[in-house]
Amino acid sequence: MTVGEAFLTSGQIYVMGFAVALGMAALIKLICYVISHSDAKAAAKAAAKAAAREGGQVQ
């Protein structure tokens, strides 16, 4: 392998590494978004249930 080829290879590795790293960052954002939404949904459901129970008791 010549020095020029080595430069090209390491450049190629860097670009691919950068793409994978940014892909990982996007994956993290997606996971956090999905989890926070599902947690918020579950919390809202639980609150609605509690409110319904409380309303039933008052009636």
Place this chain on the structure above:
Amino acid sequence: MNILSLFQGIGTLFEQEPTIAVGRIVFIILGVILVYLGFKRTLEPLIMIPMGFGMAAVNAGMLMKFVIELDGGAEGTRELTNIMINPLESTTTGLMNIMQIDFLQPVYTLTFSNGLIACLVFMGIGVISDISPVLKYPFTSMLIAMFAELGTILTFPIAIAMGFDPGGAAAAATIGTADGPMVLFTSLILDKSLFVPITIVAYLYLSICYGFYPLIVKAMVPKELRAKTIELRKQDSSEISPKARIIFDVIACAALCLLFPVAAPLFLSFFLGNAIREASMPNYQKLLENVFLYGATFFLGLLLGILCDANTLLGNPEVLKLLILGFIALGLAAVGGVIGGYIVYGINKKNYNPAIGIAGVSCIPTTAKIAQHAVSEVNKRVIILQYAMGASVCGVITSAILTGLYVTIILPYTQ
């Protein structure tokens, strides 16, 4: 009776080549110095104290061993060796014989030369790493970590220019990842002949990072920027739940193993260690942190010291080149990391501290501590540790990604 054959450690000094004999004496002194510097906490004591002992003992304890060839008659040959380890033996019969004599050979053959010890260290690193900062600031942390890989990228063509073959050059380039287990793993796969000197150079330099990295930060980041406070944003106050962290661990592990099967043992070890932390399993946590991590680090230090045998190292002409390449790789990694810090400073409209960039070098948690220390020196009220830990953990991930890429792309050149 000849007094020199009675005290063989001294006697062998007169029987071998003068350069090797002088090298042995230098290594004995160096071993003593390493133990002292470890004791004084100038160098990392966890590695340096066992390493210094190993280095001094192996170079002092050389002897003449009679080797009798089983099919060669009764006459044997005299061989200058030690009875601790023989890293160059590769035949099955030879290994079986040596394992019954050299007391550290079983540890070396069954954990060191197959990369198990690197994976045990990685499990321990996983268990001590808090990935919350990574999940809070994924893009800035990954960006800084990728810039800190400058050493890993630029050292490869430099090593080729210095006459290394692609396997050796790639293994030397991974010193720039600043991740000992990664260097060990890559050199085992890509160039077994350089495995011993590359690993020794990497660990030696990694332990002195603590000394020269703060100088690079001070040289590249002026006082007023180091003293900069980061204004809190929305994501700073958000909590990352353990559920999100463990889901990230398992998905990231599977995705990275899918992309780079050659580095799968490292990904598995790191993310499994971290998942055990997130799943709150105290017994497993104690096992990985107190037994695996410290046990593996102890044997790693001891074996590295014992591998610093003047006979093996001085006979290898590549050692000097590796010393130069290691310095270049780690220096460029630090410079790249700080440049990454400046780029994030620009992207975040000056609401960032560029000194955090050094933490992108994945020597976790050393570089994160260096970043915090450099900042605290000029402004004690600025706390940047959570940002620095994010960059440092991402450094481990990007190092594993680049290792996977190097191994996948360069492996065909070595066969």
